[in-house]
Structures are given as structure tokens and as C-alpha cells.
Amino acid sequence: MAEILPDDLVQPFQIDPFGLRGRLVRLGPLLDEILTRHAYPEPVAVILGEAIALAAALAGALKYEGVFTLQTKGDGPIRLLVADVSSDGAVRGYAQYDEAKLAKALAAMPGGASAIGDSVPRLLGAGYLAFTVDQGDDTERYQGIVEIVGKTLAECAQHYFRQSEQLQAGLKLAVARAGEGQAWRAGGLMLQRVPPEGGLAPIGDDVEDAWRRVMVLMSSTTPDELVAPDLPPRRLLWRLFHEEGVRVYETHPVEARCRCSRERIARILLSFPPDEIEDMQKDPVTTVTCEFCNTRYDFPAAELERLARA
Numbered sequence: 001m002a003e004i005l006p007d008d009l010v011q012p013f014q015i016d017p018f019g020l021r022g023r024l025v026r027l028g029p030l031l032d033e034i035l036t037r038h039a040y041p042e043p044v045a046v047i048l049g050e051a052i053a054l055a056a057a058l059a060g061a062l063k064y065e066g067v068f069t070l071q072t073k074g075d076g077p078i079r080l081l082v083a084d085v086s087s088d089g090a091v092r093g094y095a096q097y098d099e100a101k102l103a104k105a106l107a108a109m110p111g112g113a114s115a116i117g118d119s120v121p122r123l124l125g126a127g128y129l130a131f132t133v134d135q136g137d138d139t140e141r142y143q144g145i146v147e148i149v150g151k152t153l154a155e156c157a158q159h160y161f162r163q164s165e166q167l168q169a170g171l172k173l174a175v176a177r178a179g180e181g182q183a184w185r186a187g188g189l190m191l192q193r194v195p196p197e198g199g200l201a202p203i204g205d206d207v208e209d210a211w212r213r214v215m216v217l218m219s220s221t222t223p224d225e226l227v228a229p230d231l232p233p234r235r236l237l238w239r240l241f242h243e244e245g246v247r248v249y250e251t252h253p254v255e256a257r258c259r260c261s262r263e264r265i266a267r268i269l270l271s272f273p274p275d276e277i278e279d280m281q282k283d284p285v286t287t288v289t290c291e292f293c294n295t296r297y298d299f300p301a302a303e304l305e306r307l308a309r310a
Contacts, residue, residue: 007185010060010252011233015191016245018210023060024233025053025188026226031175032183033256034093037294041102044078045184047123048095049175050153052083053188055093056254057171058131058157059085061192066135072156074148076125077102082292090257092292120156124148129156161192168193170215174223179230187226189218210244217241258293265290265297266307277308 007028014021031052035045051070059068069084083093105122126148133142146163150156154171161169170191178185193211217240225236237246265288270277280286281301288297299307 006229006232008254009233010056010254011237012060012249012252013237013241014247014249015210015214015241016247018207019194020191020210020214021061021194022189022191023057024237025056025060025186025190026233027053027056027186027254028179028183028229030091030254030256031186034091035184038094040095041097041099043102043106043123044095044097046175047078047120047153048081048083048093049184049186050173050188051081052091052093053173053175053186054153054157054171055083055085056091057188057190060252061190062133064133064135066133066139069130069132069134071130071132072124072127072148072153073130074125074127076121076123076127077105078123079125081124085254086259089252089254090259091254092256092258094291096291120148120150120152129160131160168211170218172218172221172226174226176223176227178224178227185227185229187223189221189226191215191218214241214244217244258290258295260290260293260295262297266299269299269304270307274308277304281305 007026008030009026011024011026012022013024031049034052035049040048051072055068055070058070062068065087067084067086069082072081073079078095078097080096081093083091085091102123109119109122128145129148130143130145135141144160146160148156149159152173154173157171158169161167172189173186174188175184175186177183191214193207221236221240225231234248237248240246269280269286269288281304284301286299286301286304288299289295290297
């Protein structure tokens with residue numbers, strides 16, 4: 001099994017002979033770039049990193065041309081998480097949170113910030129988890145929504161699959177600072193049991209046994225293994241599943257890349273009602289900051305006036 005670069009990729013694989021399909025996600029510089037653009041507190045950075053790794057794993061299972069988006073919205077301290085992955089591998093994400101509510105929630109949690117891994121209810125609160133596939137204006141957008149249920153983001157996604165897709169899926173996510181410079185890294189492991197063709201054939205005992213075995217093997221993976229910069233993804237898969245017969249496929253590279261631009265922001269501004277555009281022109285400069293990449297766009301009043309006349 002040939003080694004490959006260890007970072008910023010989705011590695012598809014299959015457990016033979018039972019057709020159990022999976023993806024291993026490994027994020028390094030990509031995640032560090034996204035998280036360090038904002039001064040996120042550690043609990044926010046960790047759960048946003050998990051959301052980005054989860055979005056990459058889920059997008060890797062789909063055939064689409066456009067953008068796959070994962071979003072959580074709740075009444076907890078972290079009121080919004082957004083992570084999206086385009087079909088050409090561009091990844092971005094951001095979080096919105098209430099600093100005072102976050103501090104209060106962490107103070108009330110045993111272990112504080114070090115115990116955030118299983119504290120989704122306290123950090124996200126009551127709300128929903130949504131998955132969206134947007135393939136452009138000429139196609140119907142697909143969206144699946146489910147209530148936030150589970151102690152971890154992985155458990156929330158598993159609940160979605162049980163409720164909305166009637167699929168069995170195993171998920172494991174890890175986010176930590178690791179390697180030289182203690183940069184942010186993330187890993188994700190996802191396995192799915194694909195229903196028999198037509199969905200009506202009975203599932204054999206051998207497949208049931210194989211599913212239980214691979215779930216046990218997957219649960220044995222440590223967070224350190226998932227994020228380790230010196231453990232190539234294929235080596236980790238071989239370590240876990242070689243006795244079951246693991247087959248790997250071509251890797252899909254991903255990169256941190258925002259889709260914002262000055263032209264796109266200008267179009268958004270000009271979509272506002274004329275009276276609002278006039279109000280903007282009363283200020284010497286109108287500033288718009290991209291929530292994803294934190295890039296700042298300044299539009300002098302004269303430029304807004306010129307755009308409005310165009």
C-alpha cells in the first residue's frame with residue numbers, strides 16, 4: 001500500500017468483501033489557516049474544526065457539482081457553525097458565539113475547556129443540524145435537517161443518518177494542536193453500511209458480524225492517531241483494517257479557499273434597496289468583512305455611487 005502525503009485530503013476506502021465504504025479525512029495546514037484567521041476561543045475552534053472535518057467526510061461520499069454545506073444553529077453559547085466544501089475541494093468555515101455565555105458554560109462544566117469533546121448540548125444548545133447540497137440556480141437544492149441530538153458532533157451526524165437516511169454510519173472526529181509549532185490539525189473516520197441493492201434483500205449474518213467488527217476497530221482509533229502528522233492515512237487504515245481486507249482508492253485533495261471577492265461583495269451591496277444604498281453613501285467608506293476568511297473590503301462612497309449608476 002503506497003504512502004501518500006499526510007495532510008489536507010479525503011481518502012476513500014472499502015472493507016472487502018462486505019462493501020463497507022468509508023472515508024478518512026486528514027486536515028493540517030488547511031484547518032490551521034481557517035481557525036487562525038479568527039481569534040476563536042479554544043472550545044469554539046475545536047468544535048468548528050470537527051464540523052469542517054465532518055463536512056469533508058460527508059462531501060466525499062457524494063457526487064455533486066457545487067457546494068455541500070454543514071450548518072448547526074442553536075440557542076447555546078455557540079449559536080452557529082458553518083462549514084462548506086465545494087466539488088473542486090475548496091473548504092471554508094466559521095462560527096458565531098456569545099463570549100459571555102461561553103465563559104459561563106465552561107465554568108459550569110466539569111473540567112472546563114478540557115472537557116468540550118462530549119459537551120455539544122451545553123455549547124450548541126437546542127437547535128438543528130442541516131446538510132445542504134447546492135448545485136446552482138438551475139437545479140433543485142437538497143437539504144436535510146434534523147434536531148441536534150447527541151453528546152458529540154459525530155453523534156449528532158449519526159442521529160441524522162438514522163432519522164433521515166435510514167443508513168448505518170460510524171463516525172469518529174478529532175481536533176487538536178499537534179506537530180511542530182502546535183498547529184491546528186483534524187482527523188475524521190467515517191464508515192457506512194450500504195443497503196443491499198433495491199433495499200429489500202435481507203442482510204446476512206456475515207455482514208452484520210463484519211459491521212460490528214469494523215465498528216470495534218474504528219472505536220480503537222485514538223485522537224492522537226487521527227491527527228498525527230507522522231502517521232500517513234493509508235498506514236493508519238492498514239493498521240486498523242488489514243485483517244478485514246481494506247482497499248483504498250484515489251485520494252481527493254482539499255484546500256482552504258474562500259469564494260468571496262470584491263466583485264461578489266459589490267453585487268450583494270447593490271442588491272439592497274436604493275434608499276439603503278443612499279444611506280451607505282453618506283459614510284466616507286462602507287466596510288464589509290467576510291465572515292469566513294475575515295477579508296475586509298472597503299467601498300468609498302464615490303465607488304458605491306458609480307456602481308449604483310452602472
